[in-house]
Amino acid sequence: MTTTQPAPDTPDERTLRRWRRYLADERAEASVYRDLAKRREGEERDILTALADAESRHEQHWLDLLGPHVGKPLRPGARSRVLGWLARRLGSVFVLALVQRAESRSPYADDPDATLEMAADEQIHEEVVRALAERGRNRLSGTFRAAVFGANDGLVSNLSLVLGVGASGVSNHVILLTGVAGLLAGALSMGAGEFVSVHSQRELLAASTPNPEVGAAIANLDVNQNELALVFRSRGMTEQQAQTSAARLIWGMHTETAALAAGGATDDHEAIGTGMGAALSSFCFFASGAIVPVIPYLFGMSGLGAVALSAGLVGIALVGTGAVVGLLSGSSPLWRALRQLAIGYGAAAVTYLLGLLFGVAAG
Known part of the structure; x- marks a missing residue:
């Protein structure tokens, strides 16, 4: 839980300016996340909205410190204004990448007036935005x-x-x-080379993807001579782990799809893109x-x-x-x-x- 430090009785003007700048930047960052959330759906929208709420909590910290010295609202920094403009008009992975860099440069870790919780929040925000940006990076x-x-x-x-x-x-x-x-x-030459390269890579991945029809054969396996354990071992499990997973599957504790996926197969087709x-x-x-x-x-x-x-x-x-x-x-x-x-x-x-x-x- 974030704890707010009490404001000093007579903060000097330099300190007040710094707090006001942080307040303006927190408001701008919350606005960026809300603008990005408007362009998303489902889980991503919820995550971005939660990030905006966290920035609003940070905003309240600086409001509490400033107390009666809040003064006129300052304009956020140039970086925050640019991010806000881009978020309202683009809402793309490009904006998320910029936000990720902005979160990584948070000054709170070295500022005695920011709480440890706020500094930790900013680090976590960077990782959350990195994960969101990664989804877009994989798509393109x-x-x-x-x-x-x-x-x-x-x-x-x-x-x-x-x-x-x-x-x-x-x-x-x-x-x-x-x-x-x-x-x-x-x-x-480049166009032809990329077409061949992407198609070849997708074909290699397809050759390594588990055959979905294998699940139909599981019910007929000999429990005492369980060949299914070899599938799990070939996908990186130890012999004991493979035997345990195979036994669970045989006795109906996992579905065929979940069990085959547990071996570590992943679908990288989306990250590769299409040949054309x-x-x-x-x-x-x-x-x-x-x-x-x-x-x-x-x-x-x-x-x-x-x-x-x-x-x-x-x-x-x-x-x-x-x-x-x-x-x-x-x-x-x-x-x-x-x-x-x-x-x-x-x-x-x-x-x-x-x-x-x-x-x-x-x-």
Whole structure:
């Protein structure tokens, strides 16, 4: 149970400002959870509503501390305002990922005016939101993976291709044709590769899924020579655990479905996505990435100006995709963005230097 600390008789102005800021942020976070709950149904709605109620309890803590010094309501911080705006308009896994990061940065653990219960609440909230966000991540992971890989492959490979060919001294027309050819070839290759990859993975999972018709044979098993125990042992149980589970099943203490599932089989099909969805995402995002380094040449630019603009546009796109991946994964968007940029520019620089060498050798 959360205990509220008594307010000091004469809190200084700095302390009051801090408490008012916490109060504003708690109100904003409660509002975010309620806005997210409006876009959910069933259990997820209930969980988000409970999180909003918890933030309201924290709000009351700061109200009690402030007492007559509450003053005019403050605007919440920029981060809370952005989250509120996104929650009202999107309500997606993207917003949940941002909320997860916000909960992980709670200052209550180091603030003497916040209770230990409140600091613990914030840690638990982070895990609850992480679990909710994971559901959304699983639903989009297959298509999202193809989209991210496709966009980054298009950006890096076509930038490398365009810069490498351009550094060799060929004409602007040749560079443009090379870029367009790289776009089409890469997009088709990526789409076909993702389609085959996802279908192959789903087929492997299907081959490992227990046969539902096996349940019909259980009633006819020899109790003294119980082959069912071998099924449980093959799924990771010890011999004793397998014998116990098989005996319970034989004597009607578990259903066929529950028993077979107890061996550890899981359905990962949803997390993989569909082959066609992954293929289309990969094709479209590769093409959208691959067109970026070609843009300067489409407008007739050439030389170092075209190279600089092409590299700059690709750099912006790499930073954007890296930041999005970081946000959705709950990690630092800045670190992911910089890593993406370094990898992309590194590959392009190597290809550009090779193009210069070949150009010199050909000359």
